[in-house]
Amino acid sequence: MAVPFSPDRLVAILRAEGVRVVEVDSWRTHNRNHRGSFGPINGVMIHHTVSSGAESSVRLCYDGYDELPGPLCHGVIAKDGTVYLISAGRANHAGAGDGDVLGAVIDEQELPAPNDRSADGNVHFYGFECINLGNGHDPWPAEQLNAVELASAAICRAYGWSAASVIGHKEWTNQKVDPVGFSMTDMRARIDRRLGTKPEQPKPNPTPPPTPQYAPFPGVGWFKNNPRSPLITAMGRRLVAVGCSRYSQGPGPQWTESDRQSYAAWQRSLGYSGTDADGWPGPSSWAALKVPQV
Structure with missing residues (x-):
């Protein structure tokens, strides 16, 4: 049974894979755990935000809205590849989906077409919202797609999964179309290639300069x-x-x-x-x- 990562562990595995991470407000304790369980964890789900602008998109996903309170994911992936962490617990991102799809993810098998809403994805998936209008015209910069690959691979590597554990929201339920603009099949191939190699580590420097200490965002x-x-x-x-x-x-x-x-x-x-x-x-x-x- 895969238990959720602690906030420190989640930051550590993402950064070890090469992800540029920004921690947002009180993300470590910002969750929906009072509404249900988070775990066992079985996979990673990729979404698009149907929004533009990093700050407003991060705020939307952090706060949510009247009909769907935040957090709406665990991380927001910006156009420049930055991953903004907004939760380490249960989040309103996946919703109800196909139990057969969940079974295929657990077994790391080919996904069936979703046709029912019998399972709660908020229990079982880490979710990343990628900033994109989802209209088929808004571009996906290479830096953003690379961050999707890195973040997904980091979680798969830490749990010992293959890329078959990474799915799009549209593969979870026939009620959704995201992500639009790139192929999840191609993304899984990228993730599996990355998992076949060790993350590139920084080269040792006998006299490294001190790391600048910057003030965290106070909200x-x-x-x-x-x-x-x-x-x-x-x-x-x-x-x-x-x-x-x-x-x-x-x-x-x-x-x-x-x-x-x-x-x-x-x-x-x-x-x-x-x-x-x-x-x-x-x-x-x-x-x-x-x-x-x-």
Whole structure:
């Protein structure tokens, strides 16, 4: 029986496989375990979000919505290949699906066509939501598909599974069409090839430089509470350094409208627009800013 990974173990296996990981808010305890069990684990399920924009997509999958509370997956895979972890427990991603499909996944056999909804996939699968509109026209960058391969292979390797344990949502239930835009058969072939080799390890360096220590993202709610903290000063200095200052004086430790306007300029410089560039920090733009620990 495959038990779920601890949060630390999940991060470790993903990073060992080469996945670029961002930990979002309280993801380690953010789950739906009060609604049912999580485990035994039998596979990995791949989805698309039907959304665009990293920050808004991560927030949607973290929070969910009225009809479907979050978390809506375990990780969100962005266009640039970053995997944003949003849960380590039960998540609302798979829903009801075909019990015969679950049996085939467990036995690592060819998948039957799904035709019933007799099994609860939220119990048995890790789920990754890939940011894509799902309209057949939104591209799948090589970095994103590589991250799907890496994340799936990491879990399969840790459990001793083959790529037959990785399925698309549309292979679980005939009520879904995702993922649209790439072949799950081709993706499983990629995963099996990767599982046949050891993950590439970084070459030893006798005098490696110290790893920069960056401040973790404190959550958008923290900023909206008008904090006073040395972290705000450190953030402001980074915004000045990257040419996004909108300060008439400072920056200082108190969050102000000048901080928000400066951060909005930073978001726009990354290519965000609309509500994704409203000046309230989000996890991906925060990671890109590289605010030092204070």
